Amino acid sequence: MASRDRLKDITPFVASVEHGSFTAAADSLHLTSSAISKSVARLEARLGSRLFERTTRRLALTDAGQAFYETCTRVLSELAEAESVLAAQRAIPVGRLRIAVPNTFGRMQVMPLINEFCQQNPEMQIALSFSDRFVDLFEEGVDIAIRIGGSPDFPPSLGYRFLGNERLIFCASPDYLAQHGVPDSLQALTERRAIVYDRVDGSTSPWHIRSPDGRTITRTLPYRMALGDGEAQVAAVVAGLGVAQMATWLMEKELASGALVRILPELAVEGLPLFIVWPRRKQLLPKVDALLATLDRLKISQ
Numbered sequence: 001m002a003s004r005d006r007l008k009d010i011t012p013f014v015a016s017v018e019h020g021s022f023t024a025a026a027d028s029l030h031l032t033s034s035a036i037s038k039s040v041a042r043l044e045a046r047l048g049s050r051l052f053e054r055t056t057r058r059l060a061l062t063d064a065g066q067a068f069y070e071t072c073t074r075v076l077s078e079l080a081e082a083e084s085v086l087a088a089q090r091a092i093p094v095g096r097l098r099i100a101v102p103n104t105f106g107r108m109q110v111m112p113l114i115n116e117f118c119q120q121n122p123e124m125q126i127a128l129s130f131s132d133r134f135v136d137l138f139e140e141g142v143d144i145a146i147r148i149g150g151s152p153d154f155p156p157s158l159g160y161r162f163l164g165n166e167r168l169i170f171c172a173s174p175d176y177l178a179q180h181g182v183p184d185s186l187q188a189l190t191e192r193r194a195i196v197y198d199r200v201d202g203s204t205s206p207w208h209i210r211s212p213d214g215r216t217i218t219r220t221l222p223y224r225m226a227l228g229d230g231e232a233q234v235a236a237v238v239a240g241l242g243v244a245q246m247a248t249w250l251m252e253k254e255l256a257s258g259a260l261v262r263i264l265p266e267l268a269v270e271g272l273p274l275f276i277v278w279p280r281r282k283q284l285l286p287k288v289d290a291l292l293a294t295l296d297r298l299k300i301s302q
Contacts, residue, residue, distance in 0.1 A: 010072050012035075013069070013072065017069050047068070049064040093286050093287040095125065095285075096124075097125070097126055097144065098140075099145065100131065100137075101128065103130045104229065105274075106146065108231070143282055143288055148273075149273065158279065160276060162275055164299075165273050166247040166248070166249065166270070166272050166300060167268060168247055168271040169265065170264055172237060172242070173259065176237075182263065183243075183263060193223075194242055196225070196226050197227065198226040204223060204226045206219055207221060233246065234250060234251050243263060248300075249300055274298075276292065
């Protein structure tokens with residue numbers, strides 16, 4: 001059956017629900033009550049389910065009818081939204097956007113781009129949340145999110161762009177290396193005081209180490225400090241309190257200034273993947289499309 005035939009009976013069904021009777025639905029659509037009744041009957045026959053409990057006073061939805069109504073209203077709303085976007089001759093980003101980003105990455109890498117976006121689009125209203133937990137875009141009404149880690153097998157309802165993988169390197173401050181010496185092997189490195197990341201679940205992030213056969217293995221080490229904030233971890237290493245394995249995007253400035261030094265660069269490994277994700281149905285909105293274009297400039301340093 002053609003898609004247009006499937007859609008043809010949806011509008012009379014939705015109108016019948018919202019107006020409470022076939023007669024009122026017919027008046028609103030400028031059709032006859034008989035045409036509305038036949039349309040709903042065709043729909044029920046095609047679906048193999050009763051959508052209404054018909055009484056003498058008014059129509060009442062069955063459980064199947066209620067579920068189908070919710071789906072229909074969502075589809076019609078998305079179609080209307082897409083039509084309004086495509087019909088606009090000069091669409092400009094306006095309205096409200098809700099964005100979810102990881103704590104440290106959001107502050108360091110995303111926030112400068114959001115500030116620039118707001119300066120260029122004064123009609124936009126931005127709600128930006130920072131959290132390292134998993135954010136369900138649909139349940140929480142989020143328009144765009146940045147995710148670090150997780151599977152790239154996103155459902156069809158989500159659009160996504162791959163930003164790249166983190167690059168994890170070992171580093172320490174020049175003062176720490178001057179005092180304790182530069183480790184020349186993995187064994188020597190693991191004997192040093194470790195500054196590790198304290199995860200939200202109470203565990204600590206292990207070191208990721210390249211094995212002789214090229215595989216990446218993990219090793220949990222005794223630590224001097226476990227910190228639940230990436231910027232605090234960088235500060236502790238800069239202060240000479242130990243060595244750490246961190247993503248290069250976290251310490252770009254410190255590496256460039258010499259406040260931190262790479263250790264055993266041949267042990268650098270690939271870290272977690274980063275993605276921009278958004279509800280696919282919102283991609284045609286000018287405000288979403290404009291912000292996605294801005295966020296495309298996010299670069300994961302190596």
